[in-house]
Each structure stands twice: as structure tokens, then as C-alpha cells.
Amino acid sequence: MSASPELLAEVDRIFREEHGRIVAALARRFGDLDLAEDAAGEALVIALEQWPTNGVPSNPGGWLMTTATHRAIDRIRRESHRDAKHQAALMITDDTPHAPTGPVEDDRLRLTFACCHPALPAEARVALTLRMLGGLTVAEIARGFLVAETAVARRISRAKAKIGAAGIPFRIPDENDVTDRLGGVLDVVHLVFNEGYLAGAGDDPIRSDLTEEAIRLGRMLRSLLPEEGEVAGLLALMLLTDARRAARLEDGELVTLDQQDRGAWNGELIDEGHALVRECLAAVAGGGRPPGRYQLMAAISAVHTDAREATDTDWGQIVQLYDQLYALTPTPIVALNRAVAIAELDGPDVALAIVDRLELGGYHAWHATRADLLRRLGRSADARRAYDAAIEAGENPAERAFLARRRDELG
Amino acid sequence: MTQYMLSVRHAGAYPAMDSPEAQRMFAATGAFTDRLKANGQWVFVGGLQGTETATTIDARGDAPVVTDGVFPESKEHLAGFWVIEAADLDEALKLAAEASKACNDPIEVRPFHSM
Missing domain, CATH: 1.20.5 (Single alpha-helices involved in coiled-coils or other helix-helix interfaces)
Structure with missing residues (x-):
């Protein structure tokens, strides 16, 4: 009996949901990420054999977990000459709970911190997180980031080898850790989201598989770390950005925020994002830690999505939030975005003076911002050169189409 | 001696x-x-594992910076070493951060092969 497309889609959905949980539980139990991943994969194969005949079990997650655990134990028994593994197999009969090592007892969180460990190369953190927590295949990750499958496979296997060899632990970091480990995890998720939303090259201006996966990871972190303001901030930022997705493109061309049809924004996502931002503000006002950069970026997004019309935007508040963000992360890109808000508040000439001082000559958004400011100042010849430079430096096809039209409309 | x-x-x-x-x-x-x-x-x-298992931490500044791999600049040489015992890489990195501050140099952390 062959599986119907509906069943396959259902199995795929369940497997994506459960993959991180299964791999995380087995990895902690056996201390072997390879074994955990293979066992999870074998459980999926068995599900695809049995479920079309027997139907989807009432607790598919539990079924997959049990099946994967049995596969892992079988494999360890087959390789029982490997002493350490044999010892690990014996742990199966040990029902004593594991000692608490952090604020939250969840294997997926431990696995997340291991996959996003700063001792791994940045691109390996992303690939490993999507593979282990997201259950994405190597082919899917390669497609998402426009790199060869062999390269992704190599990144993942090297990262797994380093986790094992260097002793990267499956544990939840505490305040004594030498680096900002939670910030590192959030950066990985944010990078996945941005890669989907602001796709650099390739034919798709937005790759929703990546944005959706990033939001799913963001929701998972939120449920595991409900007290962390930056986790709520990142989720809010992604929701408020994704809410504008439908209005962001028209006939393959980028639509800037001021030109977007605000009626096409996703009201549900905006409500959810605003609620998270309000929660963050209340926590800060109640004596909590000052907001980090994700909370500040979410707050900026909230001000934008609060305005019924673009002309209703509270630019004063946006500049103030950018001031806070710049104090926290004084990067030229934050300064550039702040200048865009300054243009609305103090005029394009003031903004242009700021933008011209920034050393961002290779960055397409710097050229695009200059082009727009020069256009508004009536300096058409300068604007044309800046549009050309922005089109040259940019990779996203929708953005290039927009810039080309703006350039051609110059007087 | x-x-x-x-x-x-x-x-x-x-x-x-x-x-x-x-x-x-x-x-x-x-x-x-x-x-x-x-x-x-x-x-x-002891025989060290390959350089692909190495992690470097530089805690000379305010925020320690952790990177994958060995010292990025080849002109640096191995100036001395400690051999420590730690439960995992996180514990080793904590100790290495203290060492980095003490000698004002970056420290490479690499596991030994288990014997």
C-alpha cells in the first residue's frame, strides 16, 4: 500500500515538529549526535512503512521517540565492543532523573546551545541548528543558502565531530559562561530569518521556508525561555517583519515601507508581535534588565506597524529607539537606519550629511539610501549615480527592479 | 633544571x-x-587531536571572543602551555579565559586523544 500525498505531508509535518525533541533526547541520553540523528532518521523510515497501513498513531511524537530509542539501543548493542556506548546503553534502565543544570529542563534547549556554540564556525552553527532542531534535510539547507549539498554535509559532519572531540557539552549555560551564549543562539535564528526575508541572490526575493523555520525556532525558544526579554524581542521582531510580507512585493518589485498597502499586512501576526513588545516594555518598566538589541528592533517595528498610514508614523519615537540601539551596538548599519528616520524628522539634507560620513561604500543599502535622499533633494544627476551603484552592489532581484524604476523616473 | x-x-x-x-x-x-x-x-x-578540533579564546578585551580553529596569524608561535582537566569545553573555556587575561595572549584550547 502506498502513502497518499496527504499522509506524506502529515508525516513530514509531524517529523519536523518532533525531530529536534527526538535528537535532543537521544543525544543527551547517549552523548552521540550522530547516533541520535541516524536513529531519528530510521524511525521516520519505519513510520513511512507502517503508517500507510496501520494509520497514524494517536501519539505520533511518542511513537517516533520510542521507535528511535529502540533503534539507537539496537545499534549500540550491535557495536557493543565500543565500551563507552555499551555503558550508555545501560543507562536506559537507570530511571533516576538527571540533575538540574540550568533554569529550564529541556533537552531541545541543551541541543540548541550545543548547535550554536561559539566554538563552531558560524555557518556550521546555522546548518547544524536547521538540521538538528528544524529537521531540515541537507538538500533543503543547501537550497535555502544557495550552497552545494556537499558543502552543507561537510559543515554538519565537521561540526558534529568537533562537538564530540572537543567536548562541547549538552548543557544550558549559566551566568558564569564566558560569552553571551543566549545572544549567540538568537543571532543564529535571526540570521536564518534574514536569509529568508532579505534573500541575497537567487530567483526568489523571499524564501518563506527559511522565514517560517526561523519563526518556528523563535516560538520554541520562547516556550522554553519565557522570562527572557531578548527571546520575546526576537520573536516579536520576526512576526512584525513577516506580517508585512504580502505587501512587500508587487509584480516582482520591492515595495518600500511608505508605499505598502497596509491593509494587506497580517493583522494576527501584528497583534501577536505587539503583545510581545508590550510584555517586554512592562518587564523593563517593572525593574527588569534594560532592553537588548532585539527588543529595541522589535519596538521600532512595532512603532511602524502601529501607524494606520505611513504619514502617521511616530518618527520621533523611532529616532529615540535608534539612539538606544546605536548606544548598544554602534555599527555603521544601525547609524544608516537611524539616518533614514532622521530624514523624516529633520529633513533629507541632515540625513545625507550623516550618511555621507559612514564608511559603507560596498553596501547596497547605503547607496540606495543616498540615492533616495539625493532624489528628494532634487540632485538628480547625483541620485542617478547612486542608484546605479546600488543596483550594481545589490543582489536581490526585487530590490534591483525597484531601484531601476526609481532611477528611470528621475527628471 | x-x-x-x-x-x-x-x-x-x-x-x-x-x-x-x-x-x-x-x-x-x-x-x-x-x-x-x-x-x-x-x-x-600527549598527542593532540587535529587543528579542526581547536578553539581559540581571546579575553584581552571586555568581551571574550571565541573562534573556531587555531591562532589565525601564523607568525604567532606556541609560547607555553598548561595542561588542565575539565568536564567539558565550556569549563575549559572558562579556565582559558582566566589564562588569557593572566598572560595577555590568546589561548588555543585543544583536546587530547583519550588514552
Whole structure:
């Protein structure tokens, strides 16, 4: 009996949901990420054999977990000459709970911190997180980031080898850790989201598989770390950005925020994002830690999505939030975005003076911002050169189409 | 008495563990170590895993920076080392951050092969 497309889609959905949980539980139990991943994969194969005949079990997650655990134990028994593994197999009969090592007892969180460990190369953190927590295949990750499958496979296997060899632990970091480990995890998720939303090259201006996966990871972190303001901030930022997705493109061309049809924004996502931002503000006002950069970026997004019309935007508040963000992360890109808000508040000439001082000559958004400011100042010849430079430096096809039209409309 | 570190410089891949070349190398280095022990010259010996297992931490600034791999600049040389025992890489990195501050140099953290 062959599986119907509906069943396959259902199995795929369940497997994506459960993959991180299964791999995380087995990895902690056996201390072997390879074994955990293979066992999870074998459980999926068995599900695809049995479920079309027997139907989807009432607790598919539990079924997959049990099946994967049995596969892992079988494999360890087959390789029982490997002493350490044999010892690990014996742990199966040990029902004593594991000692608490952090604020939250969840294997997926431990696995997340291991996959996003700063001792791994940045691109390996992303690939490993999507593979282990997201259950994405190597082919899917390669497609998402426009790199060869062999390269992704190599990144993942090297990262797994380093986790094992260097002793990267499956544990939840505490305040004594030498680096900002939670910030590192959030950066990985944010990078996945941005890669989907602001796709650099390739034919798709937005790759929703990546944005959706990033939001799913963001929701998972939120449920595991409900007290962390930056986790709520990142989720809010992604929701408020994704809410504008439908209005962001028209006939393959980028639509800037001021030109977007605000009626096409996703009201549900905006409500959810605003609620998270309000929660963050209340926590800060109640004596909590000052907001980090994700909370500040979410707050900026909230001000934008609060305005019924673009002309209703509270630019004063946006500049103030950018001031806070710049104090926290004084990067030229934050300064550039702040200048865009300054243009609305103090005029394009003031903004242009700021933008011209920034050393961002290779960055397409710097050229695009200059082009727009020069256009508004009536300096058409300068604007044309800046549009050309922005089109040259940019990779996203929708953005290039927009810039080309703006350039051609110059007087 | 002065203690010395004999740092084995190696380029390229090692032969497989069970190959005849590797077996000859293990026998020769084992015999050398035994001679050192017999002469009272032995302090510690260990084979480091490959550079792909290394992590570097630089805690000279306010925020420690952790990167994958060995020292990025080849002009740096191995100036000295500690051998520590730690439960996992996180614990090792904590100790290495203290060491980095103490000697004002970046520290490479690399696991030994388990014997």
C-alpha cells in the first residue's frame, strides 16, 4: 500500500515538529549526535512503512521517540565492543532523573546551545541548528543558502565531530559562561530569518521556508525561555517583519515601507508581535534588565506597524529607539537606519550629511539610501549615480527592479 | 633544571591508526617515552587531536571572543602551555579565559586523544 500525498505531508509535518525533541533526547541520553540523528532518521523510515497501513498513531511524537530509542539501543548493542556506548546503553534502565543544570529542563534547549556554540564556525552553527532542531534535510539547507549539498554535509559532519572531540557539552549555560551564549543562539535564528526575508541572490526575493523555520525556532525558544526579554524581542521582531510580507512585493518589485498597502499586512501576526513588545516594555518598566538589541528592533517595528498610514508614523519615537540601539551596538548599519528616520524628522539634507560620513561604500543599502535622499533633494544627476551603484552592489532581484524604476523616473 | 616542551610539528594528514606506518610510529614514540621515563626526564606526553578540533579564546578585551580553529596569524608561535582537566569545553573555556587575561595572549584550547 502506498502513502497518499496527504499522509506524506502529515508525516513530514509531524517529523519536523518532533525531530529536534527526538535528537535532543537521544543525544543527551547517549552523548552521540550522530547516533541520535541516524536513529531519528530510521524511525521516520519505519513510520513511512507502517503508517500507510496501520494509520497514524494517536501519539505520533511518542511513537517516533520510542521507535528511535529502540533503534539507537539496537545499534549500540550491535557495536557493543565500543565500551563507552555499551555503558550508555545501560543507562536506559537507570530511571533516576538527571540533575538540574540550568533554569529550564529541556533537552531541545541543551541541543540548541550545543548547535550554536561559539566554538563552531558560524555557518556550521546555522546548518547544524536547521538540521538538528528544524529537521531540515541537507538538500533543503543547501537550497535555502544557495550552497552545494556537499558543502552543507561537510559543515554538519565537521561540526558534529568537533562537538564530540572537543567536548562541547549538552548543557544550558549559566551566568558564569564566558560569552553571551543566549545572544549567540538568537543571532543564529535571526540570521536564518534574514536569509529568508532579505534573500541575497537567487530567483526568489523571499524564501518563506527559511522565514517560517526561523519563526518556528523563535516560538520554541520562547516556550522554553519565557522570562527572557531578548527571546520575546526576537520573536516579536520576526512576526512584525513577516506580517508585512504580502505587501512587500508587487509584480516582482520591492515595495518600500511608505508605499505598502497596509491593509494587506497580517493583522494576527501584528497583534501577536505587539503583545510581545508590550510584555517586554512592562518587564523593563517593572525593574527588569534594560532592553537588548532585539527588543529595541522589535519596538521600532512595532512603532511602524502601529501607524494606520505611513504619514502617521511616530518618527520621533523611532529616532529615540535608534539612539538606544546605536548606544548598544554602534555599527555603521544601525547609524544608516537611524539616518533614514532622521530624514523624516529633520529633513533629507541632515540625513545625507550623516550618511555621507559612514564608511559603507560596498553596501547596497547605503547607496540606495543616498540615492533616495539625493532624489528628494532634487540632485538628480547625483541620485542617478547612486542608484546605479546600488543596483550594481545589490543582489536581490526585487530590490534591483525597484531601484531601476526609481532611477528611470528621475527628471 | 628547566622543563621543555617538545612540540611536534606536522603538516598534512596522519596515516590511519591501524596502518603499518602508524603502528611503527606508535612503537617508536612509545620507546622514546619509555627511555625518557627511565632517565627521569619525563614530565608529560600527549598527542593532540587535529587543528579542526581547536578553539581559540581571546579575553584581552571586555568581551571574550571565541573562534573556531587555531591562532589565525601564523607568525604567532606556541609560547607555553598548561595542561588542565575539565568536564567539558565550556569549563575549559572558562579556565582559558582566566589564562588569557593572566598572560595577555590568546589561548588555543585543544583536546587530547583519550588514552
